[in-house]
Amino acid sequence: MASASDGWKLFLPYLSFIFVILYFTHSHFVTKLFIGSETVRIKKTPDLPLRFRSDGTFKILQVADMHFGSGIITSCRDVLDSDFEYCSDLNTTRFLKRLIEAENPDFVAFTGDNIFGPSTTDAAESMFKAFGPAMESGLPWAAVLGNHDQESTMNREELMSLISLMDYSVSQVNPWSDGLPNPTQHGITSNIDGFGNYHLRVYGAPGSMLANSSIMNLYFLDSGDRAVYQGKRTYGWIKESQLNWLRNVAIEFQVTH
Numbered sequence: 001m002a003s004a005s006d007g008w009k010l011f012l013p014y015l016s017f018i019f020v021i022l023y024f025t026h027s028h029f030v031t032k033l034f035i036g037s038e039t040v041r042i043k044k045t046p047d048l049p050l051r052f053r054s055d056g057t058f059k060i061l062q063v064a065d066m067h068f069g070s071g072i073i074t075s076c077r078d079v080l081d082s083d084f085e086y087c088s089d090l091n092t093t094r095f096l097k098r099l100i101e102a103e104n105p106d107f108v109a110f111t112g113d114n115i116f117g118p119s120t121t122d123a124a125e126s127m128f129k130a131f132g133p134a135m136e137s138g139l140p141w142a143a144v145l146g147n148h149d150q151e152s153t154m155n156r157e158e159l160m161s162l163i164s165l166m167d168y169s170v171s172q173v174n175p176w177s178d179g180l181p182n183p184t185q186h187g188i189t190s191n192i193d194g195f196g197n198y199h200l201r202v203y204g205a206p207g208s209m210l211a212n213s214s215i216m217n218l219y220f221l222d223s224g225d226r227a228v229y230q231g232k233r234t235y236g237w238i239k240e241s242q243l244n245w246l247r248n249v250a251i252e253f254q255v256t257h
């Protein structure tokens with residue numbers, strides 16, 4: 001009996017010791033998680049799938065050639081002398097914000113030369129600024145590249161990866177296999193030229209007969225940057241591999257949807 005109660009007396013400090021260790025481990029763990037949640041940003045996703053409105057419309061705002069540079073320090077080109085002093089990339093940002101507000105689109109498509117490589121020394125920063133209004137709007141948006149986007153610190157693959165990870169972006173680097181019979185590597189079609197080839201389904205209006213059907217398919221293709229063809233410097237073009245992918249997706253949709 002006596003030995004049992006002595007045991008408890010020894011056991012209690014031992015328990016508190018464990019408790020203290022657990023407490024510190026726990027708070028350390030929580031702190032780590034907390035620090036973790038501050039450094040690791042999770043991408044915000046838009047309401048998906050894309051779908052038509054009840055009035056049967058689906059409005060796309062297409063924006064091309066923003067030619068974004070470094071922000072306020074990048075002056076406008078081809079403006080009147082009187083405007084030059086006050087005109088910068090900030091005008092582009094303001095214009096885009098106003099367009100989004102005025103048009104209230106369902107989807108925003110950026111179709112190349114989003115940034116102008118020679119006017120920035122940090123492609124990622126320039127991209128974040130260029131797409132800022134789209135990210136702030138919370139609308140689903142997607143982008144492809146032009147021939148000037150990669151003329152700075154990131155190549156086309158890196159740029160498309162970055163864009164695909166931005167808030168509310170539904171852009172993809174290249175297509176997921178999508179259950180299609182073409183050769184794939186890790187679920188991504190590997191035999192396709194360029195970066196930024198993908199398609200997006202748009203579903204029927206909520207509550208309608210077509211609510212669960214993809215009724216419009218948006219295709220995005222990388223038309224490349226520059227190329228040398230028969231000794232001449234020229235622009236890139238859409239390759240046969242990309243058209244094959246497009247045809248396969250289109251055929252698959254005709255068969256199954």
Ligand SMILES: *[C@@H]1O[C@H](CO)[C@@H](O)[C@H](O)[C@H]1NC(C)=O
Nearest residue numbers: 083084086087088090091094
């Ligand atoms: C845009 O450009 C004009 C000059 O062309 C200027 O007056 C205006 O303040 C600029 N800034 C913004 C943010 O729109």
Ligand SMILES: *[C@@H]1O[C@H](CO)[C@@H](O)[C@H](O)[C@H]1NC(C)=O
Nearest residue numbers: 204207208209210211212213
């Ligand atoms: C679409 O799917 C939802 C959820 O599964 C279902 O409740 C609804 O009836 C379907 N609508 C049509 C038109 O098939």
